[in-house]
Amino acid sequence: MLQKMSSVQPFQFEPEHEISEDENIEDVQYQINQNEDDRKVYEVRVGQNGWCLCGYCLPMLTGKESVCCKELQFFAVAVPDIPCITAHTSFEAVCLNRDVLWAALVSLHDRESADLSYRYASYRQFTWWMHVIRIRNIYSEPDGIYAGFEDVDIDYTEIDQAWRDW
Structure with a gap:
């Protein structure tokens, strides 16, 4: 049985600094x-x-x-x-759970290889196909309107948005 973890906050790491113009x-x-x-x-x-x-x-x-x-x-x-941080209620689930760590490794793969890119697309499609209803039940929009699957913009990612929201 999955438990709702409202205190879990994704992308809790510091991004690398890139020198701007x-x-x-x-x-x-x-x-x-x-x-x-x-x-x-x-x-x-x-x-x-x-x-x-x-x-x-x-x-x-x-x-x-x-x-x-x-x-x-x-x-x-x-x-x-x-x-x-090790006393935080979500530390074990986010940092020690093997399934969570595996999912994090999958999302951080190198996209230079065709096989890795195909695998990445397959994982995203599988996740979308299997879990969209469960995810929407847990993280629902008040008006019930959802954007649906969106391709990743290499120049602007969910990580960028997470840091803007922080």
Whole structure:
């Protein structure tokens, strides 16, 4: 029996920054210097966990891995009342459930191969064909009008929209 998980929020990761035409060289250089400074700060954390704010972090092998969930702005704002992201009610379902992880891997495949592209289309068609009614029952529109299946716009994806909605 599936349970309704109203607190699950998709796309909870930080997108990679792409340099736009509007940014000038000084801004880019500042960002590079800032990233190097951040890297130095995090390298000091290697092998110990005195930097941990939630009390659940383990010493890591690299500075890049040595970040506490409480340092992530979206986490601190979204769920300030829980001690650690691992205590969130949806953590196990979203981050540990093998079926969810498999679905996430499928959606992140490399589209350069024809076989992968066909497989991607097949997965989307299968999902649309099998689960549209169940999805609409759980996430219904008040007026009952739905857009239907839409092809993915490579320049603008659901991830872009999720970040705009955040």
